Amino acid sequence: MALRESQARRAEIVRLAKTSGLASVEDLSVQFGVTASTIRRDLSQLTAEGLLARTYGGAIALDPHPESSLRQRAVEGFDAKRSIAKWAAGEVHPGETVLLDAGTTVGAMGEYLRDSTGLTVIAAGLTALEALADADDVRVECLGGTLRHLSQGFVGPLAEASLARVSFDRAFLGADAVTADRGICEAELEQTRLKELMIERAGTVYVLAHAAKLGQRPFHAWAPLPEGVTLVTDAGATEEQVQPFRDAGVTVVVV
Known part of the structure; x- marks a missing residue:
């Protein structure tokens, strides 16, 4: 027994x-x-x-969840990600300077910002860069650094040094997962360190995460959610998933 x-x-x-x-x-x-x-x-x-x-x-x-490549993630929750990206792009105003994090959801914002005027976009990954490469009326700055091939985002000391020289009206962050208690979950510590620096340099912070990422803990690197952050998710999110964020003082937008 x-x-x-x-x-x-x-x-x-x-x-x-x-x-x-x-x-x-x-x-x-x-x-x-x-x-x-x-x-x-x-x-x-x-x-x-x-x-x-x-x-x-x-x-x-010892058997952590494997990190998916950007191409694999691109087909996951496609419609939900597009809805989130479209709503987030609507928060951006002419004349602002915004940061677009790496990842498929935030990167999709680039498609909705292509016709903007007087806008400066600082891109932390290839997805946003590709979407805005020929948007002549959008000033595009590349964060730079070491390219993580899985996420196609820039990380490392050069990226961190770049962040020390800029600030943004708004920062739109992606996440491998997000919880109300621990914050933004990523596969590696250098990714969460970069997000912390992005948060410090931003006037307003948004975390874009479709419903499947809410409350999950696939990895062991975390960036705490800042005060005043807005979490943007999709209509597939249940009340059970979003309530812990509201209880923690996070503004939750469901699109």
Whole structure:
């Protein structure tokens, strides 16, 4: 009986580590009603089996969700992304300077901004650059840096140095996922560091994320949501998904 209970508890610990990211010894001890020493033994066993990797105070799953390429993401939620991009483009006013993050949803905004006049767009990825390449009345600046081939966005010290020299009226950020408590989730820390700098340089911040990304935790790099941020999602989002953001003081727009 005790053996079966231990096996069931360990299986549940692995599931929690996969879905919620970091598994804390303290939290797991409370959740399962066992001592911290018991949880540590569980984690040691699961680490030996190659199912978890130990961290300070807990463990993480070893089989993270693979990051999709930009081409793969382009066909995911296509109509929802276009609706979000169209609404977001309507927030932009003539004469403004705006930043368009890398990614398919934010990149799609470029198609709706092509006929703008007196607009300056700072592009952090190839999608927006391609959409605005021949928009003669739009001034386009490239953030620069190291190109991440999967996301086709620019990252690294050169991108960060560029951000130190500019500011924007509005910043439109993408996300691999977004939660009310942790913020914007990305595959790598250099991506979230860049988003933090973008947020610091922007007057108004929008996060564009279709419904499938809300409340998800596929990776372990995070950028906190700033005060006053607007989350823009699509009509496929449920009340259960959006309410935690509203409770956290985030303005939520469903299009």
